[in-house]
Amino acid sequence: MGSINIQECFDTAMQLVKTAGDLVRDAIKKKKNIETKSSAVDLVTESDKAVEKIMIDGLSNAFPDHKFIGEESVSAGEKCVFTDDPTWIIDPIDGTMNFVHSFPHTCISVGLWINKDAEVAIVYNPVLNQMFTALKGKGAFLNGEKISASGETDLSTSLIFAEVGSSRDPEKMNTVITNFTTLLPRVHGMRAMGSCTLNMCYVAMGGGDAYFEFGIHAWDTAAAYLVVKEAGGIVVDTEGGTFDLMRRRVLCASTQELAEKVAKLLKQYQPERD
Numbered sequence: 001m002g003s004i005n006i007q008e009c010f011d012t013a014m015q016l017v018k019t020a021g022d023l024v025r026d027a028i029k030k031k032k033n034i035e036t037k038s039s040a041v042d043l044v045t046e047s048d049k050a051v052e053k054i055m056i057d058g059l060s061n062a063f064p065d066h067k068f069i070g071e072e073s074v075s076a077g078e079k080c081v082f083t084d085d086p087t088w089i090i091d092p093i094d095g096t097m098n099f100v101h102s103f104p105h106t107c108i109s110v111g112l113w114i115n116k117d118a119e120v121a122i123v124y125n126p127v128l129n130q131m132f133t134a135l136k137g138k139g140a141f142l143n144g145e146k147i148s149a150s151g152e153t154d155l156s157t158s159l160i161f162a163e164v165g166s167s168r169d170p171e172k173m174n175t176v177i178t179n180f181t182t183l184l185p186r187v188h189g190m191r192a193m194g195s196c197t198l199n200m201c202y203v204a205m206g207g208g209d210a211y212f213e214f215g216i217h218a219w220d221t222a223a224a225y226l227v228v229k230e231a232g233g234i235v236v237d238t239e240g241g242t243f244d245l246m247r248r249r250v251l252c253a254s255t256q257e258l259a260e261k262v263a264k265l266l267k268q269y270q271p272e273r274d
């Protein structure tokens with residue numbers, strides 16, 4: 001594998017994301033064909049599949065030796081193989097449930113990881129025209145303007161994002177409810193807006209102070225991980241240790257201090273790894 005031109009990777013992905021964004025912006029207003037995946041509330045539409053095809057066809061044309069992990073390809077039976085090779089990790093529509101209901105909080109998420117480290121991130125909500133971008137070491141941006149995490153350290157004045165997720169496994173649901181019950185009396189407010197990726201990007205832009213979830217997948221966090229880090233935020237495991245992209249647990253926060261305070265209070269849950 002030759003040397004990798006990161007800017008070229010970013011520019012190529014950006015063009016494709018804009019094309020895919022046009023498709024999502026148009027499709028969200030229309031009737032969708034919906035299928036279910038791991039549960040009755042884990043949904044996929046023809047638009048999820050179409051966006052993933054645009055991204056993978058375009059990127060593999062430009063970079064034939066790069067690897068891919070795509071939500072819908074994995075759901076269709078492909079193995080989720082994460083190596084040191086340049087790997088594009090794609091969630092064609094994060095917040096599919098929102099998309100299905102025409103709730104305009106949904107995005108395309110594309111991350112490039114090399115040697116198991118995040119290098120390029122593009123997260124695009126085409127409905128509200130929010131384009132989050134990051135390149136390793138170069139900061140995080142929303143529509144071209146630099147963004148920063150809030151710097152909040154105090155739990156009692158924090159706005160925390162959490163999600164109910166797309167599993168209805170009783171142990172998982174109990175974990176979700178317990179964590180809401182524990183945190184709610186201790187914080188300013190809690191929100192569950194239905195997109196892991198956008199929750200993380202909102203922490204990155206200081207629109208909230210922390211977010212945690214059990215049961216997310218690599219494609220939900222791969223791009224937003226870099227956006228949060230480049231915005232000066234923290235991404236860790238829900239117990240507070242090193243974040244593991246394949247472990248399906250995430251806690252991100254504006255500061256290390258706040259991340260530790262949240263981690264200490266969480267009831268933990270371990271889904272099967274990606």
Ligand code: IPD
Nearest residue numbers: 093094095096163165194195196
């Ligand atoms: C889902 C969303 C949701 C989160 C789920 C994810 P998808 O991703 O991010 O907010 O609670 O855990 O799976 O299925 O819409 O790409």
